[in-house]
């Protein structure tokens with residue numbers, strides 16, 4: 001079985017989970033579910049990033065010790081993943097013992113290979129980004145204060161530090177990007193990384209002495225490891241590193257790291273350099289997505305517009321939210337979340353286009369075919385055309401999802417949904433009942449088979465609703481994968497009583 005390892009970033013536990021976190025996780029979940037449906041053995045990892053100054057500060061502000069603080073917030077992130085239907089195979093916390101062991105092993109390999117040396121760090125540090133910035137990257141405000149390019153405040157830091165010899169990796173990284181043109185996508189992000197690396201690389205400070213909340217450096221416990229070295233290592237910890245006999249080690253190198261656009265540099269520059277320096281294969285691909293605003297504004301605590309995705313699930317249901325997030329905005333671009341846009345898609349595309357199609361087809365079968373799956377019968381060109389479209393969906397989506405073009409994948413499915421609606425209107429099986437009941441049965445069977453194709457490929461996007469639709473279509477549980485679509489289902493099977501899958505959303509008055 002082909003193996004597929006994919007990851008979300010691990011989330012900082014300095015604040016509560018919000019829609020931006022849910023987005024990364026849901027997108028990754030769709031791919032994980034798709035790969036499973038397509039017959040791969042998947043390892044899908046998510047988790048929490050629990051060390052560093054930022055988390056230490058948040059715990060201090062909450063007045064609890066960092067371990068108890070991270071226990072609470074990590075539990076909330078785990079609950080959020082479950083509430084979003086995320087089908088992760090493992091959940092890693094960087095405060096776990098397995099992770100400390102992996103970080104120490106990686107550090108020791110780097111040190112043994114001469115990739116780490118002790119020096120002295122002096123420079124600008126942004127706690128909010130847990131990142132160092134060069135003077136030339138900073139934005140100077142009229143009052144003389146400096147900000148990171150992300151807008152985060154920076155402070156001048158001077159302390160002894162271990163360094164990773166990143167400067168030695170410029171040419172090797174550029175060669176690696178050249179040989180692996182798909183390593184970073186989309187193209188805009190790849191170009192940013194290329195120009196950053198072409199601009200020259202400084203050695204990277206990889207330890208801190210000014211706070212304690214981190215993994216101690218082997219043989220020099222006055223230092224804790226830089227949080228990004230610690231965080232990135234999670235991807236190999238979960239695969240069993242340093243135990244290369246571990247059951248999951250064959251999953252490494254990861255097939256795909258999904259990340260937000262602001263953390264591409266860490267994943268596409270520092271991470272492959274550190275791995276190669278330690279003699280470990282770099283991941284195969286990094287794909288970066290954009291950022292969501294809310295009703296046109298940046299999400300922020302001070303604006304009070306941070307959305308808890310669980311509140312949206314309570315109001316609209318999980319699958320409409322998952323559908324909306326992936327349909328509304330091309331993955332890679334920034335997008336805006338608005339209730340209105342969500343309601344429009346829910347009512348138009350889910351309730352109307354797809355929900356009604358299924359409901360009309362299934363209730364006609366219940367009423368006019370004794371609720372039994374009709375025979376295939378003799379098919380005419382219009383029947384073949386619709387079935388060809390639904391039959392092609394698996395291949396079409398495989399190609400779109402390989403490019404993480406979720407919105408295109410959904411648009412392709414909806415082309416077939418619209419074709420099926422045009423077909424049912426044109427064939428008018430309700431009228432055929434009196435004039436040609438044999439033809440009516442053929443038409444209803446065509447619709448049933450087209451819906452089966454549609455519901456099968458939509459499972460990764462809307463797992464619960466599509467499971468219900470496949471139940472109503474009488475598709476046995478073991479026959480819901482892509483390969484099973486090649487076989488027709490037997491006529492005569494008794495279908496359950498249909499019931500609506502996507503209720504229309506009606507805004508409460510007042």
Ligand code: MSP
Pocket residue numbers: 008009010011012019020021023024049231232234258259260261262263290291292293299
């Ligand atoms: N801990 C690091 C990642 C370490 S990975 C080895 C981190 N954590 S984070 O919690 O700040 O962000 C995690 C993910 O959430 C990022 O991919 C980020 O892009 C995503 N989002 C956070 N806010 C977002 C939006 N408003 N919109 C879309 N995604 C955003 O970075």
